[in-house]
Amino acid sequence: MPRLRLPIERIEAIPARVPTIRPHHLSFATVDAMDVVIVRVTAGGVVGYGEASTIGGPRWGEESPEGIAAIVGTYLAEAMLGQDAAQLNLAEARIARAVRGNFFAKAALSMALHDAVARAGGIRLADLLGGPQAIHLPLAWTLASGDTARDIEEGERMLALRRHRDFKLKIGAHAPEDDVAHVAAIARAFEGRASVRVDVNQAWDEPTAARFLPALAGAGVAMAEQPVAAWNVAAMARLQRANPRLAIMGDEGIATPQDALRHVTEAACHAVALKPAKHGGVAGTRAVAAIARSAGLGLYGGTMLEGTIGTLAALHLYTTLGDHAWGTELFGPLLLRDTLATSGIEFRDFAIHLPEGPGIGTELDEDKLGFFRTDRSRTSLPA
Structure with a gap:
């Protein structure tokens, strides 16, 4: 059976903010919206998705949504573009070496790569x-x-x-x-x-x-x-x-x-x-x-x-x-x-x-992402 090859062609990191249904009270902050970063990886023409979320921005830990997007879009992308996503052990080791700390950014990219490889094979991520x-x-x-x-x-x-x-x-x-x-x-x-x-x-x-x-x-x-x-x-x-x-x-x-x-x-x-x-x-x-x-x-x-x-x-x-x-x-x-x-x-x-379907079992809603993203002017949802 020929080995799957999935050269990484593109890595994107898009920050967004989604409101919560009620205030979420913690010892260090009250949260009424979640800051997330969607990571989109294209490898061998297949797209995979990952997500990082910060509760109250950097008030929980050291990473902010803006920082996560910057780390993924610059240093991690620099290290991973052109690499074979299908070689997941090598990919994770390379991600780990590319930057110190920044575990949220690394995790979002790790998940996106695994999602892309599972989709390319037509199987669930769990499989x-x-x-x-x-x-x-x-x-x-x-x-x-x-x-x-x-x-x-x-x-x-x-x-x-x-x-x-x-x-x-x-x-x-x-x-x-x-x-x-x-x-x-x-x-x-x-x-x-x-x-x-x-x-x-x-x-x-x-x-x-x-x-x-x-x-x-x-x-x-x-x-x-x-x-x-x-x-x-x-x-x-x-x-x-x-x-x-x-x-x-x-x-x-x-x-x-x-x-x-x-x-x-x-x-x-x-x-x-x-x-x-x-x-x-x-x-x-x-x-x-x-x-x-x-x-x-x-x-x-x-x-x-x-x-x-x-x-x-x-x-x-x-x-x-x-x-x-x-x-x-x-x-x-x-x-x-x-x-x-x-x-x-x-x-x-x-x-x-657990859902069926390849990868994580869902797709990214591009219209919703366009509405909630925070790195550019908000667009309107389609009628």
Whole structure:
């Protein structure tokens, strides 16, 4: 069988901003629109798509949408144009060497290349990666209005729709006492019907976490994500030992395989939040997941609230990684008022479902991209 050759002919990175259906409150910002960068790669005449998303721009991490677009469109394009996209291992190694850091930019290009190669072969991205071990994954939802009654009402609606029965609450922006009271009320409301987790997004120091994590565990909270600063792995380990009834999840602190290995060595968490964006793409995500699985840590399919394109790319990848003990959080498209893709994702029976079709299973809606892109004057949608 002749080897597939796909010389990379064009790489584009287009920033866009899509409004959310409601304000999304985090410890560091309130988000009412998502900044995304769509990466479009043409290789051997086949087009593949990737997406990077930043929650609140660079307020979450070091990369901004403008910076991601610039890195992809200049330094990464310079390194990759003319290379064979079908040689994915070489391509990922070349991307990794081309620039330091900039994991979101690398991930978007990695996903676009994998999408193009899968499309060229007429297969799903998951099949290119060895085949899915599941065709659907559990789907959590973040209750982030900040209002207890409103969050309970929203959760009840999600249960009635059979869309979500795992709820995460973003805390850390208010006094810890108030946050704990808010979480406890919601946990009581859903006791026996849904799980409740919290994400502190690094907002607490160790003494604060040591004081309030036991109260969260006592309220029935199952998991606490990144309660302290990403660098403070020793504190994560102490908090995990002190709270055996509460799973501690590493997120911002686990970007590289070396980060994952350190958390394993220091027994600093029981679970790992995967995100292709923070791991730099497909290869980095698989490496982190392999370390976590080898140590018996639970996997969680995280999100940077990507739209349909980035969410589908992550879903294809996650389905190939084995059991996700903590499910996934791939609800980004449900939080957005519109989509940049031509088809949606199937969300039902408390799960997100893998689509058929080549590549990630959808196409880029060029008209919508033209409307929402931020690097030039906005155009009008067709009548």
